[in-house]
Amino acid sequence: MNEFYTNINNALSMLSGLENDLNIRHFTPNELKVFYTIITRSAFNEHGSNISEIVENSGMSRSTVYKTLKKLSDEDIIYLTQSQDDGRESLITLKSRT
Amino acid sequence: MKNFATVSLTAFLFSSSLWIIWSFFVVQIEGSPNWLGSYFYLPHAARVLCVVYFGWKAIPGLFLAELWGPDFNVFEPYTLTHLIPSLMSVLSVPLALSTLSLFGFPLGSTQASPLNSTNYKHIALITLISATYNSLLINLTLTRLSLSSMEIGIDQIGRFFVGDILGTAIVVIALTITLKPIIRAKTP
Numbered sequence: 001m002n003e004f005y006t007n008i009n010n011a012l013s014m015l016s017g018l019e020n021d022l023n024i025r026h027f028t029p030n031e032l033k034v035f036y037t038i039i040t041r042s043a044f045n046e047h048g049s050n051i052s053e054i055v056e057n058s059g060m061s062r063s064t065v066y067k068t069l070k071k072l073s074d075e076d077i078i079y080l081t082q083s084q085d086d087g088r089e090s091l092i093t094l095k096s097r098t
Numbered sequence: 099m100k101n102f103a104t105v106s107l108t109a110f111l112f113s114s115s116l117w118i119i120w121s122f123f124v125v126q127i128e129g130s131p132n133w134l135g136s137y138f139y140l141p142h143a144a145r146v147l148c149v150v151y152f153g154w155k156a157i158p159g160l161f162l163a164e165l166w167g168p169d170f171n172v173f174e175p176y177t178l179t180h181l182i183p184s185l186m187s188v189l190s191v192p193l194a195l196s197t198l199s200l201f202g203f204p205l206g207s208t209q210a211s212p213l214n215s216t217n218y219k220h221i222a223l224i225t226l227i228s229a230t231y232n233s234l235l236i237n238l239t240l241t242r243l244s245l246s247s248m249e250i251g252i253d254q255i256g257r258f259f260v261g262d263i264l265g266t267a268i269v270v271i272a273l274t275i276t277l278k279p280i281i282r283a284k285t286p
Contacts, residue, residue: 004104007151010207013216015274016281021218022274 033058034068038078038092048091050083105152109159113144116269117167139261141167142187142232143269146225149191150205150215160188179243186235194227218270229262 027035037058041049055065069092072078076095083089120140144163148156164184195205195213203212214220233255241250274281 003101004108004152006207007105010215011147011151012277012281014218014221015270015277017216018218018270019274019278019281022271 030060030064030068031072033060034065035072035077038094042094048079048081048093050086050089050091052089054092102155105148105155106159109144109148109152109156110163112148113141113160113163114166116140116144117163120265121167136257136261137264138268139258139265140269141265142225142229142262143266145188145191146221146228146266147270149188149195150221150224154192157188157192161185164188182243183236183239186239187232190228190232190235191224193231194224197227198224221270222267225263225266229259229266232262233258 034054037054038049041053041057051062051065051069054069055062058065060068069078069080073080079093079095080090081093083091117140120138123138141164145160148160161184164187165181198213199205205211205213205215207215213224236258237250237255
């Protein structure tokens with residue numbers, strides 16, 4: 001029976017590789033809201049938006065926005081860089097895909 | 099023995115499910131030419147995936163599904179010659195694996211394996227070769243045994259070839275999407 005599970009595991013590994021390369025991913029509603037807010041804000045500020053702007057425009061709590069931004073950053077969808085004007089603020093920019 | 103029974107049952111159920119789904123779509127496009135379904139022949143995915151991951155143990159289950167699939171009745175009074183095309187289809191995948199092994203690419207499941215079952219690009223290669231064998235062998239058998247009611251030309255061979263590849267691609271992508279929660283849970 002172990003052999004059977006090993007074979008299934010190999011098949012899932014193959015599908016996992018395909019999923020990574022196809023970049024099949026679904027956003028959660030919170031991620032979608034934050035993502036669209038970042039896109040909308042990027043139209044006004046090409047250097048990136050700060051977190052306060054995202055909180056204000058998304059209508060979500062600061063902690064939820066922080067958590068979502070961390071997740072999007074971990075998945076290489078956005079950059080978080082420190083603002084030069086205010087060291088306490090982080091600027092959010094979309095990562096371009098080539 | 100327990101593993102053989104599990105593999106046989108899995109192969110039979112997987113292949114049969116694909117037969118049912120494929121038949122459903124073929125019925126849906128009945129108004130179109132009736133050969134349109136062979137452009138996305140889903141059951142070939144079961145042959146490729148089951149033989150690659152379960153080995154020879156999957157062959158009996160797949161063969162039974164091949165017999166059951168077309169009419170959903172395994173007890174049809176088949177003559178022995180009618181069993182040959184189904185057997186050829188199932189054996190196209192082991193034949194592809196043997197060919198690759200002959201050229202120094204034996205199947206394995208590690209990164210070091212020349213032919214790695216966990217790499218989808220290698221599965222694509224196996225699909226391509228098995229589709230070539232399947233389209234050629236099936237049509238050759240149908241011609242030699244005079245089992246086909248219509249004339250077999252290069253267009254039919256090409257259709258079988260494209261259908262096997264497209265069918266497998268559709269099933270693999272559909273599995274990737276539907277099994278995403280399991281795949282995500284498995285990978286850290």
